Amino acid sequence: MRTRRFSAVAAALLTAVLVAGCGGSGSDAPESAQSSAPAASGPVKLTYWTWVPNMDKIVEVWNKAHPDIQVTVSKQAGGDDASAKFLTAAKAGNPPDLIQAEYQHLPSFVAAEAVADISGSAGQVRSEFSEGLWNLVTLGTDGVYGIPQDSGPMMLYYRADLFEKYGIEVPKTWDEYAEAARTVRKKDPKVYLGTFSSKDPGSFAGLAQQAGAQWWSISGDAWKVNVNDPATVKVADYWGGLVKEGVIDDMPYFTPEWNKALNDGTLLTWPSAVWAPGVLEANAPKGKGKWAIAPLPQWTAGENVSGFWGGSSTAVAAASKYQEQAVRFATWLNTDPEALALLVKEGAIYPASTKGQSVLTEAPDYFAGQEDFWQRANEVAATARGFTFGPNVNVTYDAFRNAFDKAVQNRSSFADAVTAMHEATVADMRKSGFQLAQ
Amino acid sequence: MTTTPKRGVRAGRAGAAPYLFLAPAMVLFALFLALPIGYTIYLSLRRTQVSGLGLGKGSRREVFAGLDNYAAAIGDAELWAGWLRVFGYGVLVSVVMLGLALLFALLLDTAHVRLARFSRISIFLPYAVPGVAATLMWGFLYLPSLSPFQAVLSVFGGEVNLLGAGVVVYSMANVAVWGGTGFNMLVLYTALRAVPREYYEAARIDGASELQIALRVKIPMLTPAIILTTVFSIIATIQVFTEPTALRPLTNTISSTWSPLMKVYRDAFVVGDLYAAAATSIVIAAIALVVSFGFLRIVKNRAFGEG
Numbered sequence: 001m002r003t004r005r006f007s008a009v010a011a012a013l014l015t016a017v018l019v020a021g022c023g024g025s026g027s028d029a030p031e032s033a034q035s036s037a038p039a040a041s042g043p044v045k046l047t048y049w050t051w052v053p054n055m056d057k058i059v060e061v062w063n064k065a066h067p068d069i070q071v072t073v074s075k076q077a078g079g080d081d082a083s084a085k086f087l088t089a090a091k092a093g094n095p096p097d098l099i100q101a102e103y104q105h106l107p108s109f110v111a112a113e114a115v116a117d118i119s120g121s122a123g124q125v126r127s128e129f130s131e132g133l134w135n136l137v138t139l140g141t142d143g144v145y146g147i148p149q150d151s152g153p154m155m156l157y158y159r160a161d162l163f164e165k166y167g168i169e170v171p172k173t174w175d176e177y178a179e180a181a182r183t184v185r186k187k188d189p190k191v192y193l194g195t196f197s198s199k200d201p202g203s204f205a206g207l208a209q210q211a212g213a214q215w216w217s218i219s220g221d222a223w224k225v226n227v228n229d230p231a232t233v234k235v236a237d238y239w240g241g242l243v244k245e246g247v248i249d250d251m252p253y254f255t256p257e258w259n260k261a262l263n264d265g266t267l268l269t270w271p272s273a274v275w276a277p278g279v280l281e282a283n284a285p286k287g288k289g290k291w292a293i294a295p296l297p298q299w300t301a302g303e304n305v306s307g308f309w310g311g312s313s314t315a316v317a318a319a320s321k322y323q324e325q326a327v328r329f330a331t332w333l334n335t336d337p338e339a340l341a342l343l344v345k346e347g348a349i350y351p352a353s354t355k356g357q358s359v360l361t362e363a364p365d366y367f368a369g370q371e372d373f374w375q376r377a378n379e380v381a382a383t384a385r386g387f388t389f390g391p392n393v394n395v396t397y398d399a400f401r402n403a404f405d406k407a408v409q410n411r412s413s414f415a416d417a418v419t420a421m422h423e424a425t426v427a428d429m430r431k432s433g434f435q436l437a438q
Numbered sequence: 439m440t441t442t443p444k445r446g447v448r449a450g451r452a453g454a455a456p457y458l459f460l461a462p463a464m465v466l467f468a469l470f471l472a473l474p475i476g477y478t479i480y481l482s483l484r485r486t487q488v489s490g491l492g493l494g495k496g497s498r499r500e501v502f503a504g505l506d507n508y509a510a511a512i513g514d515a516e517l518w519a520g521w522l523r524v525f526g527y528g529v530l531v532s533v534v535m536l537g538l539a540l541l542f543a544l545l546l547d548t549a550h551v552r553l554a555r556f557s558r559i560s561i562f563l564p565y566a567v568p569g570v571a572a573t574l575m576w577g578f579l580y581l582p583s584l585s586p587f588q589a590v591l592s593v594f595g596g597e598v599n600l601l602g603a604g605v606v607v608y609s610m611a612n613v614a615v616w617g618g619t620g621f622n623m624l625v626l627y628t629a630l631r632a633v634p635r636e637y638y639e640a641a642r643i644d645g646a647s648e649l650q651i652a653l654r655v656k657i658p659m660l661t662p663a664i665i666l667t668t669v670f671s672i673i674a675t676i677q678v679f680t681e682p683t684a685l686r687p688l689t690n691t692i693s694s695t696w697s698p699l700m701k702v703y704r705d706a707f708v709v710g711d712l713y714a715a716a717a718t719s720i721v722i723a724a725i726a727l728v729v730s731f732g733f734l735r736i737v738k739n740r741a742f743g744e745g
Contacts, residue, residue, distance in 0.1 A: 392709075
């Protein structure tokens, strides 16, 4: 009998072990992609995590010209998962040499000491970029933590053909946008002018930037956190009001449902970034030639400002043995005219480099009707303003999703959701011991 | 385990041989179970300490945190809310899934069923579909504007968002039941085939109907297998992660801390706090141990025929 009881205990123990093993310390270790130990001779081998389409083709050009520095591309899924994967790999001690780092994730990479300060060898490329973008890779410090690759100034994408059908003017202010939303609902109750996505904090951050928000800032040796500043609350209240009124839909972006709405003309606008043509082309093939761009609606008539959604830099891992070679590659990739032309053509990105923007001449296929697409995009890009991202954007963005999910579902106050984001951010920073300014 | 002196002597004579035979298993156990668990416990007692802006070199240190992480995990209302959600979900899944599995196993075991082989395979087949694929497939079927169910429901005048609040848990349970019934059915069916046919013959001679045989002979004979599948279901429920995680991008009714394991994942890989995640894992493991052991204790008399 005793043995039997023992086996029951053993079974239960095993159960617990299985659960612990599963939930514990991250069982699927990311593939180790670090370079092998330096050989006396032979080329330096670098690994590069990125999700830019066709990057392998661009890298091939570099590899042919530089037999002594060979780069291998490892394609990543992108987004928040890629950031988590890199941080885990860096903690485990085997990160890639180079990574694509979104601007909002860069501060957490720096705080985790996962990326190298490359100010020594990359400082001279500063003049290639606008002040605003350069600040995103220095975080306002003396260090340089990456070389800007692309940026995502926001514009308003709209269905030109259906705007005409419903007799709507392109909205110049957010008030006009709200009015247009009501008009559309009256003309056809199946159609929405737009939707508020509770899954895309990056989009919300961009809209808040446009309104003048500053979620984080550095004052002396302390962080100032202000996620619920008046500008952000204004944006939240605006969208919350429209969702509550029922004139704006609440389905998240990038879902099969959303694709369908873009495709069948039941969704008329998308305030999005300059990289949107690729998304539209893949998800709404039927809309080709029917979409057009305009500057984002403004908060005050006559103003002309925009925000950023996305954009990334090329960063070098702190654990890389070949930081200098890695910087050389990153510099070439993001500032060399040949590389920029390839990035635009093969990678379909909007280059951060000022001279790279002049490479853009031919409008994307999807916008074949709008020949001045890039000219307009460049004009918008010049008006976009960003803000400093803090060291725990992941926490803020996770809080955004949970709080806005709930607010959308219960039709409750969006301003309260912003407060929840702020509190989660501050609580996390306080717990870790960051110096906070009052 | 009552060891007699005689056995002790015998073991002594065998020398190192038993240990040699045990060695591979012990090494594997130590490397892949004991060590990771030990490391998890170690991590759970530590935390990061940032100073100043946290941006310069050496501004982030790992320090001993004592039981702070455990206090935070146990005191976290969201974790307990997660347990409550998972409890409701688990009861739903276990009862429906095991009920269906038992029903199918009994039906397949009756003498008259046709196409037994085909039915068996088709009921089992969903188990072979990976959880993520199954959840995404069902997720697309649930989406209001794409769902064929929506079309059917609207005929009856019912506008139900299958991913809406209050409904989503049933939609999720449906995915788990769809995927898990086949496996449990197979376990129960195999156990049924092992029952000597003479028992049924004897029951028939005594005048029992097929239904009576199922209720009075087969189910009692199946008790150990039913208990086994129940324990498996409890464990699977405590670990529920795939279904809510894969459905999350499609709906705004599932938070990133919907189930306890999702919270562990969130803490470890989204928030980047491995230490809190480690402590929460240990708490989850402890609860799993208590629940599984508690269940086995309650049913042990029937399961193992102990007095």
